[in-house]
Amino acid sequence: MKYMLLVCGDDTNDASGMAPVEPWVEELGDRSVRLHGHRLALPSEAVTVRVRGGEVLRTDGPFAETKEYVAGYDVLDCDSLEEAVEAAARHPVATIGAMEVRPFWPMWEGEDPETAIRALDADLTEAVRERDLDRVLACYAADADVFHLADGHERQGLDAHRKALQDLFASVTGPVTREVLDLRVHVDESIGFAHSLVRLTGTRTDGSPLDDTLRVTTGYRDIGLRRLITHEHAVSLKDLKELKVPGEAR
Template sequence: MKYMLLVCGDDTNDASGMAPVEPWVEELGDRRVRLHGHRLALPADAVTVRVRGGEVLRTDGPFAETKEYVAGFDVLECDSLEEAIEAAAKHPVATVGAMEVRPFWEDEDAEGEIRRLDTERTDAARAGDVDRVLACYVPDAQVVENGRHHRGVEELRKAWAVTAPATREVLESGVHVDESIAFGHALVRTGDDLLRVTTGYRNVGPRWLIVHEHVTEATS
């Protein structure tokens, strides 16, 4: 299960004696507990945005004036909440600030959505429907087909304009999902050709779309 670790600093505490964070990052990264994370700029650089009566209200500074503030974040993957708490307790900032551990919302099936997108991509190719195929890509998608580089869906539209209904069969496939991005690999047969397809996906709000695709002939 994935957890968001909010690293909360406290500007009233002396952090001069705090241990460096790098060993914690390296240890949890080696164990594949820490997936990624980053520091954030100070609250003085924050901008708070509200919309009231259709008007956008911008306030320089954090949402709440408090001595504690979110200084960074880490995404952890742990077997239990207790394991995530143990990892948070070892973070050096825990000695001078606070760590908020919060589970990710779990009612989403990102892998299932991506596989449904790939099925739509295959069905559209079989129908020779270029518009349906291109609807599976972001506007600035990049596709490399056997060394030919296409940038954006308009280039793809020209390259695939004469696409006729084609046999497309996915023989093998795998997907790795990491929050808003995902990577897939597949062995695909199109007509007499056997292809290896590596695909990058991005969550663009209500759906996943293809941002990068690399296609090469499979070698035995």
């Protein structure tokens, strides 16, 4: 079970005698209890954002004027709330401030992250088959880093990927079959990676067959309540065969 540990400091307490945090971080990290975390800047650098009547209202400073503030966070992976509380009690800031322990909301509603990634890939396959450009691009984050090497031409960025898809869909008649020959997924609580072989087949407008197999590496990240593609690197196997290995005898 994942728990968010909010580290709350207190400006009125003397922190000069507080023990260093590094041993706590290292000990829980070695046991794979602490997954990640980070300090936050002071509340004076915060910006509070509200939307009222369609207008964005921005206020410099924290949400509430209080002597206590969130100074950092840690994500813990514990078997129980009691284990998370015990870990929080050993954090040095607990001696001068407070630690808020809160379980993560079950994001996947019973569906594990790997299943969610495979479902997204299946949606991508269906969108390609239907030649639905908007549905394909909906599988990608707006800031996705996409790199494709196709027909010997390098294409980088989501805009170039959109153009490449438009060219592909315009060059064929009927559906484009996207067959995932091998999909290996590696995932944790917030990011994931997949390695796959993807075969694209169809019929070009001039009657010739489309048949290309790509080696694809894909990175995923949580965007709101959904994982989206944030990195994709695809190379045609035809291009890989033509690449010369440095030092290789000719």
